Every structure is written in C-alpha cells, then in structure tokens.
Amino acid sequence: MVSMQQKIRQPVVSFLGHVDHGKSSILEKIREISILKHEAGGITQTIKSYSISVESIKKICGDLLKKLKLKLKIPGLLFIDTPGHAAFNNLRKRGGNLADIAILVINLKEGVMDQTKECIEILKFYKTPFVVAANKIDLISKNELDTKIYEIVGDLSKYDIDSDRYDRIDDYTKKIAIIPCSAKTGEGIAELLMILTGLAQKYLEENLRIKVKGQGKGVVLEIKEEKGLGLCMDVIIYDGVIKKGDRIVIGGLEKPIITKVKSLFEPLKGKLKELKEVSAAIGVKINAPNIKDVVAGMPLLVIKDLEKDKKQVMKDVEEVLIETDKDGVVVKANSLGSLEAITGLLKEHKIEIKRAGIGNITKKDIAEAKSSKDLLKRVVLGFNVSGSSKEVKVITNKIIYKIIEDYEEWKEKESKKLESKALEKLVYPCKFILLPGCVFRQSNPAVFGVKILGGKLRTGTPLMKDDGTKVSEVKSMQLESKSITEAVINDEIAIAVPKIIIGRQLKENDIVYSDIPEDDFIKLKKLKKYLNGNEIQILKEIADIKRKKKAIWGI
Secondary structure (H helix, E strand, C coil): CCCCCEEECCCEEEEEECCCCCHHHHHHHHHHHHHHCCCCCCEEEECCEEEEEHHHHHHHHHHHHHHHCCCCCCCEEEEECCCCCHHHHHCEECCEECCCEEEEEEECCCCCCHHHHHHHHHHHHHCCCEEEEEECHHHCCHHHHHHHHHHHHHHHHCCCCCEEEHHHCCCCCCCEEEEECCCCCCCCHHHHHHHHHHHHHHHCHHHHEEECCCECEEEEEEEEEECCCEEEEEEEEEECEEECCCEEEECCCCCCEEEECCEEEEEECCEEEEECEEECCEEEEEECCCCCCCCCCCEEEECCCHHHHHHHHHHHHHCCCCCCCCCCEEEEECCHHHHHHHHHHHHHCCCCEEEEEECCCCHHHHHHHHCCCCHHHCEEEEECCCCCCCCCEEEEECCHHHHHHHHHHHHHHHHHHHHHHHHHHCCCCEEEEEEEEEEEECCCCEEEEEEEEEEEEECCCEEEECCCCEEEECCEEEECCEEECEEECCCEEEEEECCCCECCCECCCCEEEECCCHHHHHHHHHCHHHCCHHHHHHHHHHHHHHHCCCCCCCC
C-alpha cells in the first residue's frame, strides 16, 4: 500500500538511438495519436518532456493492456525529448541515471549504427531497463521483417544482451523486448506503450514512490536564454514539490550555487504558462537569478537545511568530478551525466583517469596532462567538448566508444614508436663470423671482414667471444666501400675494432657475439615481440654464455 505521504510518480522514459533513426518521430506519433484520442489529461508538453496520462495510454492500447493482467497504479509516462542521447547523459540523480526506463530506437533498414552502440554501452553502464523500438516497418516488406529483427537480436547478443520480438517473450526480466513499429503510420505504437507501461508497473513500482509534499529534488537538463525572461533552466523534478519563491541549491563545479525560484513555467499552445508549484515527476522551466555558472546534469534541491543541502549537492558532483589515479588521462565532458558515463566506460576498459571535469578543454587541462610521467597518458579525452593542443594528444568525439577506440589505437601506435626508440638505445643481439683471408689491418684499429649470422650489428656495439671474453667494440663499418651504421643477417662487411690485434684476441673463423649488458638483456626480454625468431635464438645463446660465469644473469 502507498501511504498518505507518498504517491507513485510517472516513470521517466528516455529515447536513445542513432541520429535520424526516429526518436523524435516516435514521440510525435505518440502525441498525435494521444491528441486524436483526446480526453482530459491526455498529453501535456512540458520543458523538453511530454507527459502522457494513464487514461490516454489505456485509450491508445485498448484491449492490449488486458493481456498484461495488471492493475495500473502509475499515473502515466514522462518522456524526455532531447536530440540524440544527450538528455540521457544529463539526467543523473544520486545513485545513477534518472531515466527509469529507456527506448532504444533502431531503424530496421540500417540496423545497429555508431551511436546505437554508444547507447547500448551507456544503458549497460547505468543498468537501465530498456526496450527496442524497431522503427520504419513501413519501409520494409513483411518477409524482410523477421530477418531484420533477427539481425538486431544478433547485434545485441554481441553485447551479452538477450532479446527477442516482444510477442515471443515469456519473461521480460530475462529478455529485452523488440517492438516493430512505424513513426509514420503509427503501427506498433500501442504495443510499445503497452510494453513500457507493463514493465514500469511490474518492475519499477518501488522505485517510483515519492514524497507528495517532500523536498523538491531535480536535475538541470539545459540552461538557455528565454525571450523576455533572460537565462532560464530546464529542470526535471523527480521527487517532492517545488514552488515559486523557494530557495534552491544547485551543484557547481567549484561551489554550490544558491538562488531563488523567481518563476515556474510550462509551455501551453506555444506560450509559457506560469505556475505556482509543481510536483514530481515533471519537466519545468525555472527562471532564477545568478545561474550563469550552472551546467547541464547538475543536481538541484529545494533548501530545507542550507548547510546539509549544500554538502549533499556537492557530494553528488564530487562523486563524478574525480581525481583518482596518481597517473592517468585527463577527461572532460559537457555535462555531469556525460562525465559519469565516459569515466565509467573508461574504467571498464582499464584506462586510468588522473582528473575528470566539465567544460571545454583548457590550458590547465593541457598542463595537467603534460605533467604525466607516462608519455602514453599525456592525453586529454573530450566528450562533446572542444579544444586542441600541440603539447599533448587531444582526442574528442561526440561518441564515447569512438573516443576509447581512438585512444587505444593512438596508444598502440605510440607504444610501437616508443618501444622502437627504446630498442635503438639497447645493445642489440648479434652474431657474426670472421671471414678467412679478409684481414685488412691487424691493429690500430684492426680492420677485417665478417659475415652477419643473425641479428643486427650497429656501430658502437660491444663485442665478446663465444666463451664470454670481452673484445672491445665496433668503431665503424663498411659495405661495398660505403660507410654504414647497421648490418643485418647475411651481410658481408668490413668492420674496424680498436684495442685488439688480429691473431691474438681474435682469429679468422672466430664466432663473435654482441656483449649485451644485463640491464639491456632484461629490457630486450620485455620487448621480445619486436624481435624475430633468429634474434631471439641469439639472445638465448648470449644468455647461455653469460650464465656460465653468473648462473642468475638476466633473470
């Protein structure tokens, strides 16, 4: 039983999906059908949202609702209408995303696209229940429908999501429902509303209980200029009541913002209708002073206990504006919800985050990234923000998983470059033989012909005999009378080696190896993927020679 102090609010329903797949069109069709079947409390447009009453849902669905065998207690559905999935990312409340349930819109003709993948990742991150609206059935034949539905089922399974067409599902807790529909003809819209209503009623009822006269709690969806009013906030109130004249506290990037509700509005027939108070769940426009520093996604509270409420909103903000790992990438996003989504997905991909913040990329962000000890973490990742730098790597995109993909790709390329540079500084594995009849000078320096049996010989390489005896280093090399700095397997070259006499330290047909220092050997083992089979074999031979004198050499 719901007590006298509580009521069940409307579930907040968010549309997600790839651009132009029909999110707004489906909502428009719901509005149009509702108006056609109009009755008191049909559909109301509020700020960035549309509220549809349960009576209107019953009229649209007709006998379909009887199949659910549910006594409907929810007062209706509150749809959030914002392009793309920006609203979903902004709608954050304490403990997760504000959207109670989501509609993932997929164009049957195009299937799962870039932003669709993004939306799936975000839905999984927030553990938000959702249904799939398989839109544009008017553009395909009945024969194609099953094939297209199964393609979506297959695509979703790649993300460990079990799904099926809604009329083939017995247990909606185990499978995601796919509802074929058309925003153009209205076909499937009643079924979509039926499934949404049933899921919300059956599985979300406890989450929808709110205080009838309690403290107003909300989330800022957008800040924009309103003609004749100045700067206003579009807010979703998800709990309690907010009234004209209420003092409110809003989360800020550095400190809480305290202001007063000058006026509350909802649009009516293209005009703003002023209200004295509203209760959850509803979208409303709030006109208030000193809100220029408010950003999307910030928590809002009607003040009951100033100090306690200030701490509460800032705690919510600080949970997302993280400074976690000692070393990691710098992350920026356009809203609090977006930041939570990107940091969550980065952590899932084991990407360390040094600092995360809201807004465009600044000089401070660049300096923070530049201070990283790890060259591969001198990076700023930006979601829906702008900024560039010549000093550090900046990766921005409007799709989170693309940011992650681009970073991983860049990291791999940079790793190869860094490791390649690291290899250049190390003594490389090499093995050669002194060619008989090819001693051109016996000493000061000795100049003689050799054949490279494996690995690479570079100028400056220290040398040792196959018994481990040290024999100076390579001063210079020539191939066909031209000076070179590096020789590879099967090259026959002349080398100059100081401080030795041919016939004493070295003789014709001697096998000589590069004298790799122990530290270099350990590093080479870690970079083994850049060595070929022949080079790895020579490395083993060098280790065997060294371990005859020191058993744990290079271990």
